[in-house]
Amino acid sequence: MPELPEVETIRRQLNEVLVGKKIKSVEVLREKSFGGDSNKLVGWEVERVGRKSKLIEIYFNNKEEMMIVHLKMTGQLVFVDGKKRVFGGHPTADWVSDLPSKHTRVILNFADGSKLFFNDMRVFGWMRMVNKENYEKEMRKTSPDVTEREFSLEYLTEVLKKSKKAVKLVLMDQEKIGGLGNIYANDALYLAKVMPNRKADSLSPLEIKKLLVSIREVINRGIKYGGASAANYVDIKGMGGTYQDHFLVYKRDGQLCSRCKGVIQKMKVGGRGTFYCPKCQK
Numbered sequence: 001m002p003e004l005p006e007v008e009t010i011r012r013q014l015n016e017v018l019v020g021k022k023i024k025s026v027e028v029l030r031e032k033s034f035g036g037d038s039n040k041l042v043g044w045e046v047e048r049v050g051r052k053s054k055l056i057e058i059y060f061n062n063k064e065e066m067m068i069v070h071l072k073m074t075g076q077l078v079f080v081d082g083k084k085r086v087f088g089g090h091p092t093a094d095w096v097s098d099l100p101s102k103h104t105r106v107i108l109n110f111a112d113g114s115k116l117f118f119n120d121m122r123v124f125g126w127m128r129m130v131n132k133e134n135y136e137k138e139m140r141k142t143s144p145d146v147t148e149r150e151f152s153l154e155y156l157t158e159v160l161k162k163s164k165k166a167v168k169l170v171l172m173d174q175e176k177i178g179g180l181g182n183i184y185a186n187d188a189l190y191l192a193k194v195m196p197n198r199k200a201d202s203l204s205p206l207e208i209k210k211l212l213v214s215i216r217e218v219i220n221r222g223i224k225y226g227g228a229s230a231a232n233y234v235d236i237k238g239m240g241g242t243y244q245d246h247f248l249v250y251k252r253d254g255q256l257c258s259r260c261k262g263v264i265q266k267m268k269v270g271g272r273g274t275f276y277c278p279k280c281q282k
């Protein structure tokens, strides 16, 4: 699964290459991978590429409908323009081999001859046409993602105070907070010096404040480094993200804490690998 910084990296790259492209035709090779009437798209021009949590949003000059894409486990997007190729998502040989491949589910053909391939080996991912107004209404009801202004100190405090679960599980609960997965939850708690298995409602106001700042910092660092290719996600230009070279605690068990020289440990919280420094996280 891609985490938010990986999806944001792909979004930025797509936004660079797709804006202004006019759709000539759409080939849906696997019906279930595409929701809606693909014929409608003919003649539409890409206006911008957006994101909400891990959903990629493609806006067109058509004001009523837009397209949303979820890569899920094995989805990938490959943009081909002559010899130029940019790609992101699940890394497979399809990035560099001839397309379409047996994993190609949808092809967007643009008027200038360039193409966007949606490949998905395990077919959990999808592309979908949605009514823009309904979509935006739905999205307003969902939890804020960590890059949004609505994800405020008040909001985080309220979410944590209401739960007796381990703080790490609450941070990763997508119904409460969008876009924070295992890698970044581990690193944010380390940065805030909070033990991942602490009860969420036991955090002091100061700890919550530090946690908020830490979440923003690790997500911004993730975006800066193009995400982590350790999570099997690389950005669309094919340059693997390098956040894995900058993990603070994630997958660093047995190594020394850079803050206090304690030895980083691993435990399970809610079944997921959890990494922490027993000396400086309280």
Ligand SMILES: [Zn+2]
Pocket: 257, 258, 259, 260, 261, 262, 277, 278, 279, 280, 281
């Ligand atoms: Zn430490």
